[in-house]
Amino acid sequence: MEKKATKGLSLGWAGAFTWFGGHCGSGFASGRQIVQYTTRHGIAGFWIPLLVWSVLGWFFYWAVSYGTLVRARTYKEWAKSFYGKFLGPIMAVFLDFVGVVGGFIVLATMFAAAGQLFLEVFGLNFVVGALITAVICGIIVVFGYKVYSLVNAFITIPMTIMLLIVQVTVIASNWSNIQNVIATSGNNGTTFAEMIQSCIAYGGLQSGAYATFISLAYFGGKNWTKKDTIQACWGGAALNCFMHMFNIFMIYGGFPRVNDKALVTMSLIGELPPVIRNWLLPLYQIVLLLAIITTSVGSPYSIMVRFGHLGAKLVPNLRVRQAILGIGYPVLAVILSTVGLIALVSKGYSAIGNARTPSTVIPVSLLGIWRLNQMKKRADAGEDILMSPPVEEAFDV
Secondary structure, rough: OOEEEOOEEEEHHHHHHHHHHHHHHHHHHOOOOHHHHOHHHHHHHHOOOHHHHHHHHHHHHHHHHHHHHHHHOHHHHHHHHOOOOHHHHHHHHHHHHOOOOOOOHHHHHHHHHHHHHHHHHOOOOHHHHHHHHHHHHHHHHHHHHHHHHHHHHHHHHHHHHHHHHHHHHHHHHHHHHHHHHHHHOOOOOOHHHHHHHHHHHHHHHHHOHHHHHHHHHHOOOOOOOHHHHHHHHHHHHHHHHHHHHHHHHHHHHHOOOOOOOOOHOOOOOOOOOOOHHHHHHHHHHHEEEEEEEHOOOOHHHHHHHOOOOOOOOOOHHHHHHHHHHHHHHHHHHHHHHHHHHHHHHHHHHHHHHHHHHHHHHHHHHHHHHHHHHHHHHHHHHOOOOOOOOOOOOOOOO
């Protein structure tokens, strides 16, 4: 692979758009996640995305920098090295558990959104719609890194433009209500402690992409540079923060009546005059479907990379094993999707975020620089710190 992951797009920016695309479905396109962790606090919660994405940019940068230094192929190798000989193996098992269960919940949430979309738009059975989406995402994952990064990069850019059109239109149509929310909503009856808890849950949930970045940096070989790390981590955080803030304004346009809606953005569009709704709704439905796909490929890709080596005796062919994981994992998540979008976001997402923040985000944010300098000194002293053999050139997986 050349230095460019895609035409005119560096490996770092491809990673940034992958992160953004992975966040887009549950957070931006559906709007459900923004309600749960930001706008329900009224205008007083406006600062939440600023804190969340600043911390995540910092966390991602040191996590990926450390992974690149020790040549960690997966988050398990990264954890074993970062947390040391005693705590490392324990944390590796814990992160495996959080990764598998968390990824399963994220997929189920996305497929719940897809099932709801197919049901409302086409009258298709909820499970059938979710299953179709699961198979599409699984196929993309099985084709590997090249297709994975291409899909995320090239779908995310037009998807973002379409999403901005939707948001600007909804904001303009509901500007008077937005002004009223800003002037009167306050904290909507919540407390500062609850806002901090929203930061912990939301930030922890969105931190999961660091595992994908570690793998992408490893498979990028010498083509992945410090500049790519900066672009992926800080550029990705900036993209997510910008769209998060913009999305808040849009949802304030329907506050508080949309707080109990599953597909928040669709509800807002449904309230618009027919002359606007008739062209905006089909555009939004395309955006939501694309967002669900870009969000859904990240978890099975990480699982495929992490566990693809297992079962070699039973299934000798690596690609076949990857296909079983890449398609089977999403298909199983369809079962959990029947719980419903609101329940999965409020309960499942919070559980993931609350597990990840204290186990990875806080330790790396506080100790990342120190651990990186420690490992550099050990490397300079001639000690072998590499977790996997170095990759000279990028390759597909």
